[in-house]
Amino acid sequence: MSTPLTRHEQETIINFNAGEQTATIYTADKAVMRKIDALVADFPSIYRILSETTYAKTYEVPKKYISYRKPRRLTEEQREQARNRIKILNNATTNFNNILDGLH
Incomplete structure (x- = not known):
């Protein structure tokens, strides 16, 4: 039996x-x-497995599907709005769970 890989x-x-137009991953x-x-x-016509071992796989994909993204820049107002939306969602989830618990 082989040893699992470390996180590193x-x-x-x-x-x-x-x-070339393809990338290997x-x-x-x-x-x-x-x-x-x-x-x-x-998407089997776009992405494919080239090889596979116990712990790893190698894939081939069109190079155009490899992308780089810049981080989002939020204003303080946008951050506050996002915080408020999360609070509302969390409260709704808690209330819904409490209702479900009351049905049991």
Whole structure:
């Protein structure tokens, strides 16, 4: 029986170059594997598994699906509005759970 990978060994490597239209993604991270496996299942003509071992998988994807995102910049007013929405949602969830508990 083999030893599970440490958190530091559960890496993801994305590799592509300017001369090709595809990228390869190697990952030993289970969360990343689940996400890409779902893409493989939903879009088999776009995402595909190249290889698989006990702990890792290598995928091939079109390079155009690799993206970089900049962080969101929120004003203090937007942050406050988001906080208020979360408070309302949490209160509604608590109230709903209390109602459900009362039905049992």
